[in-house]
Amino acid sequence: MQQRESGERTVHVVAADPSASACPVCGVFSTSVRQHRTTRPKDLPYGEAPLEVRWRTAQYRCREPRCPRKAFTESIAELPPGARVTGRLRRFAAAAVGDGGSVARTAQRLPLSWPTVHRAFVCYADSVLTEPAPPAVLGTDETRRGRPRWTRTEAGGWERRERFETNFVDLAGDAGPLGQTAGRTGAAVVRWLDARREGCKDPSGWSRGVVRRQLRFRTPLRMKHLN
Numbered sequence: 001m002q003q004r005e006s007g008e009r010t011v012h013v014v015a016a017d018p019s020a021s022a023c024p025v026c027g028v029f030s031t032s033v034r035q036h037r038t039t040r041p042k043d044l045p046y047g048e049a050p051l052e053v054r055w056r057t058a059q060y061r062c063r064e065p066r067c068p069r070k071a072f073t074e075s076i077a078e079l080p081p082g083a084r085v086t087g088r089l090r091r092f093a094a095a096a097v098g099d100g101g102s103v104a105r106t107a108q109r110l111p112l113s114w115p116t117v118h119r120a121f122v123c124y125a126d127s128v129l130t131e132p133a134p135p136a137v138l139g140t141d142e143t144r145r146g147r148p149r150w151t152r153t154e155a156g157g158w159e160r161r162e163r164f165e166t167n168f169v170d171l172a173g174d175a176g177p178l179g180q181t182a183g184r185t186g187a188a189v190v191r192w193l194d195a196r197r198e199g200c201k202d203p204s205g206w207s208r209g210v211v212r213r214q215l216r217f218r219t220p221l222r223m224k225h226l227n
């Protein structure tokens, strides 16, 4: 470990896991090093001063004649090839958001960007959440976001960005918010329902007329009307 006068520390690490030198395709261990590279993976903060990790990784040749892979870079489960953030930092960020912290605040506290924290949380949420049971009554509500914004179209004109979104909730049960989609038209609602129906066992389609009629009167959608 090196420490600069400013207190910043640099830790040089090497892989202690012998499987890091096994070819990911054929599994044969290699001792033939082609070159070394130094990566700077982001890791959990430790102590008061900034801590930088440098990992000197080896790129190996695969000597197995029947293996299609000619070379590979050593990797460990916590840092798969191409990863720039350790698994434990990713899990820590996801848990911080799961405990009620905002993505922005978590990204401020950790050496991570907003999109990285958000991706870590989505990945964690996907692994623990299960699909809720179909609601008996689907409630919809619309939300308007911010000021009107205009974006350039490919043809060079201007287009107003969608300001409304429709939110879906389980009105009669306790599943809470089920999702959201851009826009507030009947077509937007049908698109969202169609996307949810993909992979569903029931082949019958939504009755689009019923959806539109219910939305016109802003009444909750009773799911028995929909198929």
Ligand SMILES: [Zn+2]
Pocket: 023, 024, 025, 026, 027, 028, 062, 063, 064, 067, 068, 069
């Ligand atoms: Zn191989």
